[in-house]
Amino acid sequence: MEPIVVGICGGSASGKTSLCWKVQESLGVDCTVLEMDNFYRGLTPEQLPKVHEYNFDHPNALDFDDIYEALATLTKGHDAEIPVYDFKTHSRAPYKQTIKTNKLILYEGIYSLFDPRIRDMMKLKVFVHTDDDLRLCRRIKRDTAERGRSVDNVLDQYFKFVKPSYDEYIQPTMNYADIIVPHGAYNKVAVDLIVLNLKNYLV
Ligand code: ADP
Ligand code: C5P
Known part of the structure; x- marks a missing residue:
């Protein structure tokens, strides 16, 4: 049976990663989670000093060809070699995972x-919908604790790039979703629906 791909989309800190783990836990089967974040293009030495002017929330910041190749490899039943991205240095590691x-x-x-x-390539498309204010609060906590940022830095980036790009490019992709999930991983009804749907393909 060909591997199936499920897309889990949503704004930054909406709960995408948490939903993936919840679905995996409820399904009770081991899944592969492919994180888009590993496919950020590394900044060049010329771009690095001006990192605060770089828009990581624009689609051009990502390498969709590499993502496509990785998913194509995985769906053909082969393991994939993908980049390792570091949010603290805005760069790709010299090795692959x-x-x-x-x-x-x-x-x-x-x-x-x-x-x-x-x-x-997707059998199911999910969009996690979480209010902007909640996402911003979570992002401040996460980025200061895990991604080496200050609160001022997170807020500047949010108003300059994160929110405008969400409104212009990301939120409109909700139209492609089969399921829109409010409250993310804590929405048990939605997790159950997703799991029920996936069981059709996995048995
Ligand atoms: P994303 O993958 O969309 O960036 P995460 O799943 O990593 O989001 O969640 C971002 C942060 O918010 C994490 O610290 C996570 O523990 C927290 N979080 C996620 N979902 C919820 C929720 N429903 N309620 C409270 N905190 C949550
Ligand atoms: O995990 P999450 O979905 O929040 O990751 C996407 C976010 O990571 C984007 O909103 C982008 O602003 C941020 N990002 C960053 N620094 C980088 C790469 C991405 O702040 N070097």
């Missing part, structure tokens, strides 16, 4: 429903 193929591949990221070639 191996992602195991699996019956179920959960592909999550702010632009997971953006590229038509990638959307066409």
